[in-house]
Amino acid sequence: MTDTPLDIGVLGYRFMGKAHANAFARLPMFFEDAPEVNREVIVGRDEDALADAAERLGFERTATDWRDVVEEVDVFYNLGPNHVHAEPSIAALEAGTPTFCEKPLAPTLDDARAMADAASDAGVPAGVAFNYRFVPAIQYAKNLIDAGELGELHHFRGRYLQDWLVDPEAPWSWRNDAEMAGSGALGDLGAHTIDLARFLVGDISEVSGHLRTFVDERPVDGSDETKPVTVDDAYSAQVDFENGVMGTLEASRFANGRKNDHTIEIEGSKGSLRFSLERLNELELLREDSRGYETILVTDAEDPYVDHWWPPGHVIGWEHTFVHENYEFLSAVAEGGAYEPSFDDGLAVQRVLDAVERSDERGERVVVN
Numbered sequence: 081m082t083d084t085p086l087d088i089g090v091l092g093y094r095f096m097g098k099a100h101a102n103a104f105a106r107l108p109m110f111f112e113d114a115p116e117v118n119r120e121v122i123v124g125r126d127e128d129a130l131a132d133a134a135e136r137l138g139f140e141r142t143a144t145d146w147r148d149v150v151e152e153v154d155v156f157y158n159l160g161p162n163h164v165h166a167e168p169s170i171a172a173l174e175a176g177t178p179t180f181c182e183k184p185l186a187p188t189l190d191d192a193r194a195m196a197d198a199a200s201d202a203g204v205p206a207g208v209a210f211n212y213r214f215v216p217a218i219q220y221a222k223n224l225i226d227a228g229e230l231g232e233l234h235h236f237r238g239r240y241l242q243d244w245l246v247d248p249e250a251p252w253s254w255r256n257d258a259e260m261a262g263s264g265a266l267g268d269l270g271a272h273t274i275d276l277a278r279f280l281v282g283d284i285s286e287v288s289g290h291l292r293t294f295v296d297e298r299p300v301d302g303s304d305e306t307k308p309v310t311v312d313d314a315y316s317a318q319v320d321f322e323n324g325v326m327g328t329l330e331a332s333r334f335a336n337g338r339k340n341d342h343t344i345e346i347e348g349s350k351g352s353l354r355f356s357l358e359r360l361n362e363l364e365l366l367r368e369d370s371r372g373y374e375t376i377l378v379t380d381a382e383d384p385y386v387d388h389w390w391p392p393g394h395v396i397g398w399e400h401t402f403v404h405e406n407y408e409f410l411s412a413v414a415e416g417g418a419y420e421p422s423f424d425d426g427l428a429v430q431r432v433l434d435a436v437e438r439s440d441e442r443g444e445r446v447v448v449n
């Protein structure tokens with residue numbers, strides 16, 4: 081473990097910039113053994129917005145070009161839109177700087193491959209932001225599955241539902257553009273579900289996927305123009321896992337009434353479980369010999385990460401997943417250890433995203449490769 085604080089450089093200062101900056105600030109208060117970090121520099125293009133973000137989020141200085149930053153910091157966080165994931169992350173890794181990148185790893189499979197190659201050549205921690213692995217109830221579920229408590233697994237069902245695009249007048253953003261985002265609900269939301277599927281069950285081998293765009297163009301904020309929507313608004317897929325488990329996946333930005341509902345259900349020969357992000361402190365469990373599901377609160381001191389927070393029953397929230405994720409990633413950086421989910425995990429997810437798109441285009445089941 082290093083004694084000097086790790087200087088952090090962050091590209092991006094909006095939603096994810098805020099979520100990670102909050103985590104950096106919470107770490108020394110709640111995780112005594114976390115490495116000390118210095119919020120050194122925040123990077124973006126709009127100088128006024130940057131100055132405001134630096135002040136609010138506690139960064140020492142700003143920079144308008146990531147090229148000036150990736151070499152000189154101890155850790156680089158790439159929290160920008162998907163189309164700026166590859167080049168700065170690869171440059172940081174080539175400079176030997178541990179790098180953390182938002183999900184999905186890249187807009188395309190080729191970019192994701194190049195990023196994973198750069199990480200493997202660099203030999204420093206390279207993490208991808210699948211924060212839902214760090215929900216205590218998900219870690220609890222993982223421990224149960226690994227201990228064989230659910231028996232032989234048969235089904236995985238994962239769906240991630242939001243509704244922020246159901247209004248056809250909702251403004252166009254980079255998230256609606258194939259060049260910038262890669263895909264829509266598939267990459268933005270499905271990537272999280274596929275990561276949890278891999279984490280809890282294993283690798284996906286075959287996919288039958290379907291994509292749908294409900295609204296083809298959207299108004300540009302502050303003008304009379306519209307721009308085309310070139311990504312999916314929703315996807316669904318039937319999948320097979322390498323270990324024989326059967327799965328269904330779904331995500332939508334048109335699931336009217338669902339704001340941020342990420343639901344996982346797993347059924348095995350001895351037991352089953354259900355998890356919903358909107359009730360993230362709970363896990364519904366069917367145990368061997370019990371007649372039905374019981375709901376357990378995953379807020380006891382011995383539950384993963386919980387002893388760092390509050391007494392039993394004092395629930396935690398979405399933002400805590402970022403604190404746990406950063407604790408693990410920054411500890412790996414300070415100790416020179418490995419971090420998962422890594423860029424290899426990001427690439428594995430990207431292969432499944434690519435397979436869903438290929439399957440939809442061809443109208444046939446495809447192998448993940």
Ligand code: SOE
Nearest residue numbers: 095183242244268269272340
């Ligand atoms: C999209 O609305 C979004 O912000 C995703 O990009 C995040 O990854 C997810 O955690 C919440 O929803």
